[in-house]
Amino acid sequence: MSMPNPAQQTRSEFAKVAACRADFPALAQEINGHPLAYLDSAASSQQPAVSIDAMAEYQRHSHANVHRGVHTLSHRATDIYEGARDAVKSFINAASRKEVVYTSGTTEGINLVAQSYCRPRLQPGDRIVISHLEHHSNIVPWQIVCEQTGAELLVAPINELGEVLVDELYALLDERVKLLAIAHVSNALGSVVPVADIIAEAHQRGIPVLVDGAQAAPHVALDMQALDADFYVFSGHKMFAPTGIGILYGKEHLLDDMPPWQGGGDMILEVSFAGTTYNELPYKFEAGTPNIAAAAGLGASVHYLQDIGMDAIAEYEHSLLAYLTAELQKIDGMRLIGCAEHKASVQSFLLDDIHPHDLGTILDHQGVAIRTGHHCAMPVMTFFGIPGTARASLALYNNRDDIDQLVDALGKAKDMFAG
Amino acid sequence: MSAAAANQSEIRDLYRELILDHARSPRHFGVLPAATHSARGSNPLCGDSLQLYIEMHADGIINAVSFDGNGCAISIASASLMSETVLGLEADAALNYLANVVGRLNGTTDGNGIDLGKLRALDGVKEYPSRVKCATLAWHALRSALNNDPQSATTE
Numbered sequence: 065m066s067m068p069n070p071a072q073q074t075r076s077e078f079a080k081v082a083a084c085r086a087d088f089p090a091l092a093q094e095i096n097g098h099p100l101a102y103l104d105s106a107a108s109s110q111q112p113a114v115s116i117d118a119m120a121e122y123q124r125h126s127h128a129n130v131h132r133g134v135h136t137l138s139h140r141a142t143d144i145y146e147g148a149r150d151a152v153k154s155f156i157n158a159a160s161r162k163e164v165v166y167t168s169g170t171t172e173g174i175n176l177v178a179q180s181y182c183r184p185r186l187q188p189g190d191r192i193v194i195s196h197l198e199h200h201s202n203i204v205p206w207q208i209v210c211e212q213t214g215a216e217l218l219v220a221p222i223n224e225l226g227e228v229l230v231d232e233l234y235a236l237l238d239e240r241v242k243l244l245a246i247a248h249v250s251n252a253l254g255s256v257v258p259v260a261d262i263i264a265e266a267h268q269r270g271i272p273v274l275v276d277g278a279q280a281a282p283h284v285a286l287d288m289q290a291l292d293a294d295f296y297v298f299s300g301h302k303m304f305a306p307t308g309i310g311i312l313y314g315k316e317h318l319l320d321d322m323p324p325w326q327g328g329g330d331m332i333l334e335v336s337f338a339g340t341t342y343n344e345l346p347y348k349f350e351a352g353t354p355n356i357a358a359a360a361g362l363g364a365s366v367h368y369l370q371d372i373g374m375d376a377i378a379e380y381e382h383s384l385l386a387y388l389t390a391e392l393q394k395i396d397g398m399r400l401i402g403c404a405e406h407k408a409s410v411q412s413f414l415l416d417d418i419h420p421h422d423l424g425t426i427l428d429h430q431g432v433a434i435r436t437g438h439h440c441a442m443p444v445m446t447f448f449g450i451p452g453t454a455r456a457s458l459a460l461y462n463n464r465d466d467i468d469q470l471v472d473a474l475g476k477a478k479d480m481f482a483g
Numbered sequence: 484m485s486a487a488a489a490n491q492s493e494i495r496d497l498y499r500e501l502i503l504d505h506a507r508s509p510r511h512f513g514v515l516p517a518a519t520h521s522a523r524g525s526n527p528l529c530g531d532s533l534q535l536y537i538e539m540h541a542d543g544i545i546n547a548v549s550f551d552g553n554g555c556a557i558s559i560a561s562a563s564l565m566s567e568t569v570l571g572l573e574a575d576a577a578l579n580y581l582a583n584v585v586g587r588l589n590g591t592t593d594g595n596g597i598d599l600g601k602l603r604a605l606d607g608v609k610e611y612p613s614r615v616k617c618a619t620l621a622w623h624a625l626r627s628a629l630n631n632d633p634q635s636a637t638t639e
Contacts, residue, residue: 419555421529422498425614429494437529451530451553480498481507481556 081372081380085461087112098431101466106251106410106457107435108301109282111361115305118144118364119357129353131330145356148363149346152311155366156296157287162316162345166354169310170278171201173297174245176312176349177274178205180322181295182243188214191240195233196222196447197250197257200440202276206245215242222447226253226402230262237269244273248280252441252455253402254385254410256280263292272318278302282459283381283408285374288313300358304459305365309358312349319345326351377460381409384458388467392456395474401453412439412453415474418481420454426480427454430473432466496607497614498556501564506556511566515549523552524624524636526616531558535624543573550624555617557608562621564602574629581622588615 085091090110093100102110122144128137130145153161167173182192192206196219203217210217218241220233228246237244244266248259263273272294277286282303288296293313300309314322324331324342328351333341342348369377388411392398397416415423420436427434437452438445445452456470515521515536525532531554538547548566553559565584569577584602586592588609608618623636 419553421531421555421614421617422557425497425611426494442530445530451532480494481503 077373077376078380078383081376081460082463084112084372085463087114087368088461089113089116091461095431095433096429098469099465101432101462101469103456103458103462103466103470104433104435105282105459105462106254106279106302106439106455108307109304109459110461111304111306112365112368114368115361115364119306119361122357122360127356130356131347141356144363145354145359148359148366151363151366151370155286155370156311156313157289158313159289160316163288163313163319165312165314165319165346165349166359167297167310167312167349168308168355169299169301170276170297171205171310173295173310173312174201174274174276175205176325177243177245177295177297177314178209180325180349181318182206182209182215183212184323185242186210186213186215189240190215190242191218191236191238192216193218193220193233193236193241193244195220195228195246195257196443197226197228197247197253197255198245198441198443199247199251199276199278200442202245202247203443219443220246222255222444225404226250226255226444227404228255228257230258233262234265237266237271239269241269241271244271245276246273247276247278249277249283249408249410250402250404250441250444251279251410252439252444252453253404253412254279254407254457255402255404256284256406256408258406259293260291267292279408279410282369283374284378294318300362300365303365304368305362306358308355309362316345319349324348324351328352330354372460378408380460381458381462384462384464384467385409385411387464388456388458388470391467391471392474395471395478397478401448401450409458410455411457412455414450414453416478416481418477420452422481423454423474423477426477427470427473430469430476432470432473434470493610497611499604499607501601501604502556502560502607505560505563509550509559509563511549511563511570513549513551515547517547518549520628520631522624522627522632522636524620524627526554526558526620529555529617531555531617531620533558533562533621533624535562535621535628537569537625537628539574545569545572545574545577550621554620555614557605557614557617558620561605561618562624564604565621565625568600568602569625577625578629581625585619585622588618 088110126140128141130142153164206217221229266273274295275293277298281298296313301307331351399414401412424436435455517538518536519539520537533552535550540546550562583597627636
């Protein structure tokens with residue numbers, strides 16, 4: 065049997081990823097007389113037709129409440145909802161489906177851990193460590209729980225490239241630290257943080273780690289058992305699923321020891337006025353009727369990603385990011401913000417002294433959607449001494465035409481402001 | 484005209500030459516050490532932040548005005564145009580301009596006979612709801628400054 069030529073194999077995998085653009089109905093439209101070049105997936109990604117259809121199919125034919133009824137629709141709804149959980153379990157290689165908790169998104173997952181895991185454990189003088197790269201949603205929940213408990217929040221520094229200074233991070237990890245919370249991929253800069261090494265180092269010192277994976281889940285293959293994160297949180301809407309759903313992965317023994325986050329239906333086994341017995345994992349953390357349609361969409365999107373293959377996606381995007389960065393660098397007056405050695409799918413930049421909001425408006429007129437502003441990471445902007453950036457972010461459905469359209473639109477913005 | 488070309492002329496209606504000129508070379512930009520009134524205007528969502536300084540003469544006339552800070556072309560140009568407009572006016576007259584400009588941008592008034600002059604260059608902003616706050620930022624700061632409002636003016 066002949067082995068496939070690796071170069072040919074790569075080409076065919078590239079072609080497979082590149083072809084998937086047609087699966088996303090939102091991308092086949094014109095904006096302001098130009099084809100849409102959607103370069104804002106780090107804010108929210110588009111949804112493939114199979115995922116939209118799965119949601120519509122559920123709403124049309126299978127909607128009922130989950131885990132409650134004995135009738136057919138309730139069984140169907142429960143199968144869809146729990147089937148999506150199994151799909152996520154496989155997608156992230158969790159050891160057990162009990163470790164896969166539905167949330168409304170990354171933000172809720174972090175708040176859940178802050179309030180249910182940290183709050184009962186923290187004493188005055190204890191510490192939580194984060195990095196300077198974090199999104200506000202991986203800063204503010206820790207500030208709140210520190211205020212509630214008298215604990216202290218410490219911040220590991222970054223360098224001019226936008227990389228976490230790992231040695232300085234390790235120097236903070238002493239016996240006072242009760243949790244390390246860190247992004248896998250920076251939303252503002254795209255820096256990939258070496259979380260596997262950081263987790264191993266933190267564990268040597270007995271410190272549990274929460275990883276904010278919102279920007280990693282759509283771009284890299286996840287393996288919870290290999291990574292050994294204690295908590296890993298991400299959002300559906302950044303990985304081609306709808307808004308309003310996300311995942312908290314937590315190690316079973318940690319989740320078991322945590323009190324419920326919210327009380328209500330579905331999270332109980334038995335209720336009396338004398339007391340309540342909580343349901344088992346993961347239902348203990350899923351009070352109330354959940355977002356079943358969003359789970360249907362998430363399950364379909366996860367299957368969609370697995371069919372293409374996360375490694376193929378990562379490789380395709382890596383090559384596209386290299387092209388984006390190289391093309392931007394050719395533009396006079398371009399200042400790239402965030403040049404970490406390891407990056408995923410994001411490039412922030414400033415052009416001449418054109419304000420990012422002006423760039424955003426001018427680019428929109430040419431069909432190019434980017435994000436402008438502080439990207440919910442104001443400390444990162446403060447570090448670079450800038451009020452904000454323009455940010456182009458890539459996903460599996462982007463191609464070189466999108467980037468060429470961006471570069472062309474930036475040239476027009478330059479002309480307009482050159483005067 | 485193609486859709487794309489029509490569109491290019493629309494964007495020129497937002498970024499008119501006068502707007503770009505004031506954004507590139509803002510008038511009365513800097514700190515006013517002798518200011519009798521000052522206020523900060525900030526747009527927390529986009530990070531734009533301006534400080535407005537006014538030196539009011541004893542006879543109630545705005546004797547000098549300046550601003551500094553950072554913001555997009557629309558907010559800087561609007562602040563610059565405002566500074567030219569209110570210089571030499573009494574507070575009431577300045578507030579009358581404010582009501583007209585902000586009202587026109589928000590679509591609540593079409594003006595009440597006042598001649599807005601150069602300020603009409605801001606009319607293109609009306610078509611961009613997400614940018615109206617940029618154009619009104621300096622004007623909200625003007626209101627705070629003239630009212631001696633210690634709170635910073637925000638567009639939120």
